[in-house]
Amino acid sequence: MPELPEVETIRRDLSKDLKGKKIKDVEVLNPKVIKEPKAAEFKRRLKGATFKQFLRRAKVLAIKLSTGEDLVVHLRMTGQLVYAGKREEKARVIFVLTDGKYLNFNDQRLFAELRLVSDWQSLKFVQGLGPEPLAKGFTAQKFKQLLEGKKTKIKPLLLDQTFIAGIGNLYAQEALFLSAILPTRAANQLKGAEIKRLHRAIQKVLQEGIQYHGSSIDNYVNGRGKKGSYQLRLKVYARKDEPCVKCRTKIQKINLGGRGTCFCPRCQK
DNA sequence: CGGGGCTCCTGTGCGC
DNA sequence: TGCGCACAGGAGCCCC
CATH class of the missing domain: 1.10.8.50 (Helicase, Ruva Protein; domain 3)
Structure with a gap:
């Protein structure tokens, strides 16, 4: 689904809305979308974390957390990340925030991926990426x-x-x-x-x-x-x-x- | 190694 | 109307 412009749009939106917000709880409705670590561990390590920075490379969204870890999101074909005042019905994972709102991770086709890692840039997929087409060096x-x-x-x-x-x-x-x-x-x-x-x-x-x-x-x-x-x-x-x-x-x-x-x-x- | 085909899933729209 | 099939914005894997 989302290509560079769509992921960049989401990155900008979330950066405005979520910077400094804190995760109170994580509800996993379908553990299939969590690639690493296992769902229970994923939840445990995210609880209490604050969103610090939202980065993008290719179609990958990387969220730097106060815990020093990175939440890495690939939306593939049908993934969505929606900050809203409610839990969305079709959500696969819901991040319950301390502001009373929710970050809904939706994904109809279950191809999308969530990862919690120590360094998103060392992921194999990220390492293998070609140049960013909008970067200055891409002449x-x-x-x-x-x-x-x-x-x-x-x-x-x-x-x-x-x-x-x-x-x-x-x-x-x-x-x-x-x-x-x-x-x-x-x-x-x-x-x-x-x-x-x-x-x-x-x-x-x-x-x-x-x-x-x-x-x-x-x-x-x-x-x-x-x-x-x-x-x-x-x-x-x-x-x-x-x-x-x-x-x-x-x-x-x-x-x-x-x-x-x-x-x-x-x-x- | 490059390229083709299949795979992971769910939902929709089309032709018969 | 109903069914079966093709197809949908991604990318990894296997095979040749």
């Missing part, structure tokens, strides 16, 4: 170097978190449309001008995604349970058979690496 030149020798199709490559961090199926499709590049193009065949356009497009769609508080296609909501609005600005994602916003040609949908992929067969080359 077009750097992107060009990364693409060299990659024979794979550009679209699945953009989804590879070890290649570049934080892009998911929605923003990958939008960035390729914006840069007028076919999702099936071989990464190492892209010309200099195309790489520049794609680099700019990636940054643009991610920044706009953040600006519009994420894309609420299905069930994404921000840290306060509110929908984003970037879904209203999407050009190709989930628009199969609709006319292209630029040339009116029918948007096509194909399957790449098991993921649906929409594009304009006329604008994208």
Whole structure:
């Protein structure tokens, strides 16, 4: 579900609302979402902890706690973190706070993950992440170097978190449309001008995604349970058979690496 | 090693 | 109406 812009939106919301708040109790309604440690230990070590800092890398949210430990959240497809005045019905884990409110961890499909660890940055998944696309160091030149020798199709490559961090199926499709590049193009065949356009497009769609508080296609909501609005600005994602916003040609949908992929067969080359 | 396919789950929407 | 299947924004694993 949530990609970089959605996780960043949640991070900003929770940072505003929860910094300094204290966990009174943890209710585990489905222990499956807790990857480490075991649920009882997870609860014990979180009780009494205060939220100190909210960080993000790729689609991972890391919450620094007063105990020195890190609460690491990956929302995967359908995870939600909602600070609210009530317990939410579909919650899998509820953090009861001393302010009388609740941080609800919801996750319809049970793919999302919670972890309590001593150092989130040493997690294997985090260690293996590619560059942050919105970081200053991520230049077009750097992107060009990364693409060299990659024979794979550009679209699945953009989804590879070890290649570049934080892009998911929605923003990958939008960035390729914006840069007028076919999702099936071989990464190492892209010309200099195309790489520049794609680099700019990636940054643009991610920044706009953040600006519009994420894309609420299905069930994404921000840290306060509110929908984003970037879904209203999407050009190709989930628009199969609709006319292209630029040339009116029918948007096509194909399957790449098991993921649906929409594009304009006329604008994208 | 890269790439394809399957897997973890629940829910929805479509075609027959 | 009802059923079965495909598909959904992620990523790890196994296999070749």
